[in-house]
Amino acid sequence: MSNSNHTPGREWRRAPARRRVWLFCFLATLAVSAAQAATRVEVRDASIALDDGVYELDARLDLSVPGGARRAIDAGLTLRLNYQIEIGRVRRYLPDPEVASIVQSFELSYHALSQRYLVRNLNTGEQFDHGSLDAALERVAEVRGLPLIDSSLLEPGPTYEFRVRAEIDMRTAPDALNWLLFWTDDWSAISEWYAWTHRP
Amino acid sequence: MDAPSLKRAASAVVIGFGGLLWLAAILFMAQTAQNSEQFSRLHPWILMINVAGLVVLVGLLATKLGQLVRDWRGHVIGSRLKARMVWIFGVLATLPILLVYFFAVQFLNRGIDSWFNVEIRQSLDDALVLSRSALETRMREQLESTEAIADELSMVGGPTPGPLERLRRQAGALELIVSTESGAVIAVSKGPSSEVVPDEVPSEVLLQVRQGRPFVSLEPQAEGGYVVRTAVPLSGAASGRGRMVLQAIYPVAERLGALADTVQAAYQQFGEKDFLRKPLKASFILTLTVVLLLSLLAAWYGAIFTAQRLVQPIQDLVKGTRAVAQGDLDLRLPLTSHDEMGFLVHSFNDMTRRLRRAREDQQSAQQAAETERANLAIILARLSTGVVSLEPDLRVRTANRAASMILGEDLEGCVGNRFAEVGSADGLLRQFSEACRARIAAGDVEWREQFTFQGGMGRRVLMCACTPLPREDEAAGGYVLVFDDITVMLQAQREAAWGEVARRLAHEIKNPLTPIRLSAERMRHKLLPSMNEKDAQLLDRGTETIVQQVEAMKEMVNAFSEYARAPRFEMARVNLNQLLTEVTDLYRAQATGRGVALKVSLDPSLSSVSADPGRLRQLLHNLLTNAVEALEGQPGGEISVTTRLGARGAEEVAEITVEDNGPGFQRELIGQVFDPYVTTKARGTGLGLAIVRKIVEEHGGHVEADNRAQGGARVRIELPLNESMQGQAVQRDARRPEPRRERA
Numbered sequence: 001m002s003n004s005n006h007t008p009g010r011e012w013r014r015a016p017a018r019r020r021v022w023l024f025c026f027l028a029t030l031a032v033s034a035a036q037a038a039t040r041v042e043v044r045d046a047s048i049a050l051d052d053g054v055y056e057l058d059a060r061l062d063l064s065v066p067g068g069a070r071r072a073i074d075a076g077l078t079l080r081l082n083y084q085i086e087i088g089r090v091r092r093y094l095p096d097p098e099v100a101s102i103v104q105s106f107e108l109s110y111h112a113l114s115q116r117y118l119v120r121n122l123n124t125g126e127q128f129d130h131g132s133l134d135a136a137l138e139r140v141a142e143v144r145g146l147p148l149i150d151s152s153l154l155e156p157g158p159t160y161e162f163r164v165r166a167e168i169d170m171r172t173a174p175d176a177l178n179w180l181l182f183w184t185d186d187w188s189a190i191s192e193w194y195a196w197t198h199r200p
Numbered sequence: 201m202d203a204p205s206l207k208r209a210a211s212a213v214v215i216g217f218g219g220l221l222w223l224a225a226i227l228f229m230a231q232t233a234q235n236s237e238q239f240s241r242l243h244p245w246i247l248m249i250n251v252a253g254l255v256v257l258v259g260l261l262a263t264k265l266g267q268l269v270r271d272w273r274g275h276v277i278g279s280r281l282k283a284r285m286v287w288i289f290g291v292l293a294t295l296p297i298l299l300v301y302f303f304a305v306q307f308l309n310r311g312i313d314s315w316f317n318v319e320i321r322q323s324l325d326d327a328l329v330l331s332r333s334a335l336e337t338r339m340r341e342q343l344e345s346t347e348a349i350a351d352e353l354s355m356v357g358g359p360t361p362g363p364l365e366r367l368r369r370q371a372g373a374l375e376l377i378v379s380t381e382s383g384a385v386i387a388v389s390k391g392p393s394s395e396v397v398p399d400e401v402p403s404e405v406l407l408q409v410r411q412g413r414p415f416v417s418l419e420p421q422a423e424g425g426y427v428v429r430t431a432v433p434l435s436g437a438a439s440g441r442g443r444m445v446l447q448a449i450y451p452v453a454e455r456l457g458a459l460a461d462t463v464q465a466a467y468q469q470f471g472e473k474d475f476l477r478k479p480l481k482a483s484f485i486l487t488l489t490v491v492l493l494l495s496l497l498a499a500w501y502g503a504i505f506t507a508q509r510l511v512q513p514i515q516d517l518v519k520g521t522r523a524v525a526q527g528d529l530d531l532r533l534p535l536t537s538h539d540e541m542g543f544l545v546h547s548f549n550d551m552t553r554r555l556r557r558a559r560e561d562q563q564s565a566q567q568a569a570e571t572e573r574a575n576l577a578i579i580l581a582r583l584s585t586g587v588v589s590l591e592p593d594l595r596v597r598t599a600n601r602a603a604s605m606i607l608g609e610d611l612e613g614c615v616g617n618r619f620a621e622v623g624s625a626d627g628l629l630r631q632f633s634e635a636c637r638a639r640i641a642a643g644d645v646e647w648r649e650q651f652t653f654q655g656g657m658g659r660r661v662l663m664c665a666c667t668p669l670p671r672e673d674e675a676a677g678g679y680v681l682v683f684d685d686i687t688v689m690l691q692a693q694r695e696a697a698w699g700e701v702a703r704r705l706a707h708e709i710k711n712p713l714t715p716i717r718l719s720a721e722r723m724r725h726k727l728l729p730s731m732n733e734k735d736a737q738l739l740d741r742g743t744e745t746i747v748q749q750v751e752a753m754k755e756m757v758n759a760f761s762e763y764a765r766a767p768r769f770e771m772a773r774v775n776l777n778q779l780l781t782e783v784t785d786l787y788r789a790q791a792t793g794r795g796v797a798l799k800v801s802l803d804p805s806l807s808s809v810s811a812d813p814g815r816l817r818q819l820l821h822n823l824l825t826n827a828v829e830a831l832e833g834q835p836g837g838e839i840s841v842t843t844r845l846g847a848r849g850a851e852e853v854a855e856i857t858v859e860d861n862g863p864g865f866q867r868e869l870i871g872q873v874f875d876p877y878v879t880t881k882a883r884g885t886g887l888g889l890a891i892v893r894k895i896v897e898e899h900g901g902h903v904e905a906d907n908r909a910q911g912g913a914r915v916r917i918e919l920p921l922n923e924s925m926q927g928q929a930v931q932r933d934a935r936r937p938e939p940r941r942e943r944a
Binding site: 076077 | 328331332335404417418419420421422426460463464467468469470471472474475476
């Protein structure tokens with residue numbers, strides 16, 4: 001005979017609570033896995049420098065490309081990384097007018113014959129090859145001395161806001177099949193705007 | 201527009217808009233698949249529209265199916281037919297869709313799998329390996345060439361420009377760069393096709409060479425083609441610079457590069473598609489499934505909608521039929537279509553309209569018949585003629601009030617009883633029913649006959665006619681008896697006849713009586729003294745007899761004259777009790793002398809009546825004379841005179857009853873005792889009771905004569921206390937003598 005004072009009714013009440021804990025853990029694991037599995041991109045830092053009358057951008061990204069996307073690149077899909085840069089004049093009471101807008105695009109693909117990862121600057125046509133995907137990602141995650149705007153276009157006195165964000169998109173060679181990637185949405189990502197002001 | 205029409209119109213608009221949106225989404229999805237930029241922008245919306253359509257359809261379908269199940273369970277009219285039609289339509293729509301879906305999925309799987317056939321994959325892999333092997337042989341040779349250059353440079357004492365340029369040309373390299381292990385360029389030799397500013401030695405090259413391993417790689421060029429990059433360590437001991445790195449870049453033959461590009465492009469595209477095979481299949485199947493589900497749900501919803509549209513007129517017809525069965529003929533079914541079902545609904549509406557018109561006509565006819573019947577009932581009720589209708593089995597069907605009054609019993613309360621059993625035994629009603637029943641039982645269904653019955657109130661003469669009532673099957677539908685009490689009429693006719701006789705007697709007989717008497721007296725006066733005693737005695741007896749008979753005839757003629765004389769009323773308030781007392785006092789001595797006891801019992805509550813006291817006195821004289829004469833010679837004779845305040849219907853009457861314990865009326869004459877010249881006395885004129893009845897009727901009263909149960913005669917007189925009744929009778933009788941006098 002058991003001298004335990006717990007009753008079947010109490011057990012019955014405990015069972016759903018236990019199930020709820022397990023369910024919470026399962027959902028949390030799923031959420032963490034999903035967060036880890038998804039492609040992430042953030043602007044770690046960005047700044048401008050005046051060089052020979054031209055404002056140039058230095059920016060660095062934190063890139064996280066999951067295994068699925070890596071396998072997709074190795075299989076032949078192309079990863080596109082766009083730097084979207086906007087320059088606007090800051091006004092107190094009126095809407096801020098946009099002064100300039102630049103998009104710097106890179107494509108990263110795998111060359112199976114040479115077993116090299118190719119990084120192609122779509123704006124300049126330059127191409128770099130790397131022996132590993134990480135080296136190639138490292139290459140596209142950093143921009144140095146990207147010319148933005150001539151200093152003469154920015155009036156001295158007013159404050160200007162510079163904003164940078166990055167967008168990753170997985171593309172296929174035939175665009176007709178690109179819509180399939182909709183179903184694997186973890187391959188696309190877009191960062192928050194990284195903004196700072198500058199007064200010439 | 202009414203609310204249901206608005207609801208239907210709104211539903212049609214919403215469904216139509218949703219359907220168009222969904223169709224547009226499907227078509228747009230197919231079109232945007234060719235344009236990736238548009239597709240990526242619009243695809244979420246397209247998918248959302250499809251999913252929303254799916255959810256809406258599921259909701260609508262669930263609602264409709266739930267309603268259908270509720271109708272089925274509730275045994276709603278038409279629910280079973282609707283469910284059967286939905287099932288048939290749904291199955292007919294589902295089977296082809298499922299078949300198409302099955303074969304489409306099979307086709308997709310097999311088709312896509314066939315694109316990525318293993319043999320193709322293997323061929324591409326082999327081509328890639330082959331290409332790579334061909335290039336690697338070239339790369340190895342060029343690495344060896346670079347190592348030879350490095351050895352020679354070590355021997356000549358370092359990377360001086362002269363030997364470097366010579367060695368580059370000998371090796372056929374595009375570019376030779378000597379750098380430190382950290383990447384600083386020491387010497388460069390470039391061919392004419394190379395860039396003016398040489399690239400830095402990549403860090404990964406430096407890293408590998410620092411580790412003591414030569415570096416060689418095939419590098420695709422942005423503008424197309426390939427180069428082979430090689431790097432080897434270079435000893436700097438001879439020049440005193442330490443370890444260095446020699447990088448050499450060799451061109452790849454254009455033809456070989458083009459072939460390699462072809463293989464690379466094919467391999468990349470195949471790899472890309474092979475990688476996308478599963479998502480491709482999943483996407484196709486998912487899209488197909490979404491479209492199929494939408495189509496399937498739309499088909500089921502369409503099946504329910506169509507079944508509803510088809511069943512609705514049938515439901516309306518069933519409801520209409522039930523309404524008509526319950527008598528509601530005002531129902532009009534909505535005409536929803538102009539096909540055969542619409543024709544049926546139109547016919548139903550036409551039928552109900554005709555039925556309603558027929559019912560209205562019937563109601564009008566019935567109302568007219570009811571009115572006629574009510575009028576007939578009123579006429580029958582007011583009719584003085586008795587009307588009795590009998591069932592074929594001789595049960596009383598109807599009887600009017602006059603029948604009850606004539607027959608003296610409540611015949612209206614005997615409806616449904618057998619005609620032979622109605623009324624009291626020996627009553628007038630029973631005699632009447634037996635007489636009629638005997639005629640009908642004899643097979644005589646249409647006849648007219650005068651019946652004479654003996655009732656407690658005297659002789660009654662009824663004129664009766666019988667007619668069979670027709671029926672639809674022409675069998676006897678019963679009988680109707682129409683009868684009238686003609687006793688009074690016959691009495692009046694007799695009275696009129698006797699009055700005429702009396703007047704003629706008075707006129708024709710009375711006039712010669714006086715000359716006869718005078719002639720007899722004169723003959724006696726003239727001849728008697730001259731005649732012998734014997735003749736004188738004869739003449740005296742003869743003339744005496746003549747005179748006596750003439751006197752007797754004169755009295756008789758006077759009596760006739762009195763009977764026929766026109767009444768001259770002198771109406772006054774008469775205390776009936778006092779009048780009776782006076783008259784009976786006159787007869788008390790006479791009666792006592794004859795051994796007859798005269799008892800008088802008067803009701804003190806009896807008020808005075810309006811009457812001619814002289815006529816009333818004569819009436820009493822006649823009655824008392826008759827009673828005294830009836831008791832003549834009978835020991836223990838007794839005459840009783842009684843007054844009482846009574847009622848006849850709603851009228852108050854004064855009752856005078858004169859009874860004796862004599863022999864009474866002869867039974868066969870009891871109905872004629874008030875007729876003139878009906879008497880059982882040897883010396884009576886037979887006018888006593890006739891005059892009594894005449895006086896009573898002149899006063900608006902009623903007289904009856906019958907025999908007492910214990911023996912003796914009884915005459916009962918009712919005189920109305922209401923002056924108006926008397927007045928009417930007096931006026932009626934006052935008008936009567938005028939033509940008599942004219943005729944006289």
